[in-house]
Amino acid sequence: MFSQPDLLSMALTHRSFSAAHNERLEFLGDSVLNCSASILLYHDFPDMDEGKLSRIRSHLVKQDCLASIGRRINLESVLILGTGELKSASRIKDSIVADAVEALIGAVLLDAGFEKARDCVFKLLRPVLAETPIESLGKDPKTRLQELLQSRKKGLPVYAVLVEGGTSASPEFKVECVISDFDIRKSGVGHSRRVAEQQAAQAVLEVLLDQAYADPNQSTRRL
Amino acid sequence: MFSQPDLLSMALTHRSFSAAHNERLEFLGDSVLNCSASILLYHDFPDMDEGKLSRIRSHLVKQDCLASIGRRINLESVLILGTGELKSASRIKDSIVADAVEALIGAVLLDAGFEKARDCVFKLLRPVLAETPIESLGKDPKTRLQELLQSRKKGLPVYAVLVEGGTSASPEFKVECVISDFDIRKSGVGHSRRVAEQQAAQAVLEVLLDQAYADPNQSTRRL
Incomplete structure (x- = not known):
């Protein structure tokens, strides 16, 4: 699926394993995620004010949401971690899984362009959005x-x-x-x-x- | 330049003037700005770690930078404000100018697509980046x-x-x-x-x- 497989393996590599780790891709992917989430919400909620849109976006992109997305697509099983991180806990930390989701989005951007990365974010976020209690997030x-x-x-x-x-x-x-x-x-x-x-x-x-x-x-x- | 001129006038309209104001476009544009700035920095600084990249990005997208960009392109003269905002100060507030820059970027996204909006951000940010003290922003x-x-x-x-x-x-x-x-x-x-x-x-x-x-x-x- 990736035309540049090196990007994919870099996206999956935690800094505990190698210097060729995913943190720069995560920097990129975080902002692509945020931007794609904004586009999704802007179009899905044409009458909602920007305060409510922001609250829903914050919910969608926060660490525990991203970690559950990562676990849903079974990202944990393909992450490349150093022995320290592997031994230190019974399960891989939420922060590591969430960061890898962002890095993966960054890798898709570089490999296939913004539209592809955005569609990938839409696909990941739609199920989360469907479960999101929009009404109470929108409330003061x-x-x-x-x-x-x-x-x-x-x-x-x-x-x-x-x-x-x-x-x-x-x-x-x-x-x-x-x-x-x-x-x-x-x-x-x-x-x-x-x-x-x-x-x-x-x-x-x-x-x-x-x-x-x-x-x-x-x-x-x-x- | 805009195929949908309504988007342009909405981007320039402050909430003090009309209910058809620019805050939803600002929500969208803010994230396009952030994403485009990330892409710019990722490519311009291939060896820089994500901590430094984030610090430079924060500098580029903060209110006073955006307001000075807005004033440089003379956005103040075309903003549509209510009489309250017009009378209340000798010059239009930084926050209003900065928000309008973001709204304008959001309008370009909707009118012409991500690549056009990204190129527009590159054009606006490059002069600011050239004046940015990268070295001291990068320091701990x-x-x-x-x-x-x-x-x-x-x-x-x-x-x-x-x-x-x-x-x-x-x-x-x-x-x-x-x-x-x-x-x-x-x-x-x-x-x-x-x-x-x-x-x-x-x-x-x-x-x-x-x-x-x-x-x-x-x-x-x-x-």
Whole structure:
């Protein structure tokens, strides 16, 4: 399939194995991936604003999505790793698999041109996009936090303004978001109370989602 | 030049003027810009590692570079802004000009395809790349910090390990970098002392460069 097989083997080679490793291809592939994802989303969601498009793109190209794509196409079995990386873990790290997916896209670009690389990204991302909870990714952090807490039958967040400062031309707010059921409190800052609240809600969401990732029995991955 | 002139006028329209504004095109163009910059750098610097390539790319696509590109091609004179934005400042903001450059690239992609958009980015970025201090962008933060301090005839940074923890398989270091002449101290963390030192140096560099931007008499922009 590759007219330049050296590119393919370089894309699969981790730096632990050889100096001819895949990191430059990964640099290239990362940006081709991002660009192709943007084109896909721009056309698939003709009425969506750029904020929501960006949130969905971030979700599609993040490490754990790419690693699961790599495992789905069985990339692990063909990766070329040094003995250190092979011995150090029972399974190959997400970061190595995700980087190899990007490097592979970079290799397709060099071997066959942008259109081919883009179509390859479309093919890899479409199944992920189909499983992506577009609605909740498009929602603002306060709404997502409220829905997450309701789904777990927990009390609603309480927002309190801690600091209201700055000047009238450039006000500054610091707001705290408290979730008593989880004993979590996080603050956010911004030029308006609304922005500071959203930031605080986002910080709380990150804590809750990290906990959910750490505990695989909590299925909040899709929130 | 545009076969779809509506795309061109949309690319030039700020959200303050109309609902048919350029933000979705900017979403698209931003990623085409990044991808084209990556392709340019990958080919122009065949021996450069991906860390240096990334630093140069970040420099090329940052707001002030894009705004100066936009002003160079006289984009300001054709931007379509609401009266609020027109009245509020003596000159159009950098962010508005930079966003319009990205939107324009997005419009070229839709109108003429990726290769045309990429060539357009190459043409815009080559003069900026020619003026970019590749060598100092390619250097690591500790080296850049040392050179900056020497150029200002100031004392060298002092690094101190604050915390040495973690496990032997996964050590954790926290290192502080102190610049006594400026009364600045910043810390960095990492799995090795070297990484933590580089992080701390980077944090100090950001403070110093922010101060230099705030005081235009200090010419450290090119460091």
